[in-house]
Amino acid sequence: MSQAADFVAVAEAAAEAAGAVIRPLFRSALLVEAKGDASPVTEADRAAERAIRALLAVNLPGHGVIGEEYGETNPDAEWVWVLDPIDGTRAFVTGRPLFGTLIGLLHHGVPVLGLIDQPTTGERWIGVAGQPTTFRSGFGGTPRCRPCSSLSAAELSCTSPDMFDAATAPRFAAVKAAARRTTWGGDCYAYGLLALGLVDAxxxxTMKPWDWAALVPVIEGAGGSCTDWSGRPLRLDGDGTVLALGDPAMLPEVSGLLTA
Structure with missing residues (x-):
């Protein structure tokens, strides 16, 4: 097996370990506490990340880890895994299957592998740099972004209007006004739908590395682009803005509105 195939196998095993923790807790009575940023966190988040970290420690002990729940371990390593055990915790605690486990791998800070797993529906996207994205699901779907060169024809998605401040809200509003239609919510699931050609932008x-690291290889492998609002590659020291497009031809138009 190639190194990439080995890493994918580890990522899939990690997703299975996390899913085994998450599925029994979905739509169950959970004790939810508020973190400092007011986002809900549950025992499912913590236990799922512990399961992933334990598997990585056994299989790839020299690699670093950055996780939402337990912070950094060896973050200056050549290879660093970036974990969000439940991206979309608000959806999870309210019983909506619009969340996912995100497992990304950085090589010298650049995303080279990404996995989006929806453990309750059985959907899984896997992206590896330089390779086509793969998708497994009982619902069907082809991992390929669709052509859409104009924002006026685009299906736009955003996690929440609450993530914008006084400076960024008017810029997003300009994009929203120009788009064909806007839907809210979905977190990482919306990016998976973009990779299936069902969403265009x-x-x-205010995105953290664990929110976007796994998304980049998935979207790029499906023919799209995933950058910051200025069109620059996403990096650990970035500004937290994310712009994912199914058709990279839209980048000048959308980025122009977001950076005006």
Whole structure:
């Protein structure tokens, strides 16, 4: 097996370990506490990340880890895994299957592998740099972004209007006004739908590395682009803005509105 195939196998095993923790807790009575940023966190988040970290420690002990729940371990390593055990915790705690486990791998800070797993519906996207994205689901779907060169024809998605401040809200509003239609929510699931050619653009802000690291290879492998609002590659020291497009031909138009 190639190194990439080995890493994918580890990522899939990690997703299975996390899913085994998450599925029994979905739509169950959970004790939810508020974190400092007011987002809900449950025992499912913590236990799922512990399961992933334990598997990585056994299989790839020299690799680093950055996780939402337990912070950084060896973050200066050549290879660093970036974990969000439940991206879309608000959806999870309210019983909506619009969340996912995100497992990304950075090589010298650049996303080279990404996995989006929806453990309750059985959907899984896997992206590897330089390779076509793969998708497994009982519902069907082809991992390929669709052509859409104009924002006026685009299906736009955003996680929440609450992520914008006084500076960014008017810029997003300009994109929203120009788009064909806007839907809200979905977190990482919306990016998966973009990779299936069902959504054309996702615009978010205040994103952490664990929110976007896994998304980049998935979207790029499906023919799209995933950058910051200025069209620059996403990096650990970035500004937290994310712009995912199914058709990269839209980048000048959308980025122009977001950076005006």
């Amino acid at each position: 996702v615009v978010d802000a």
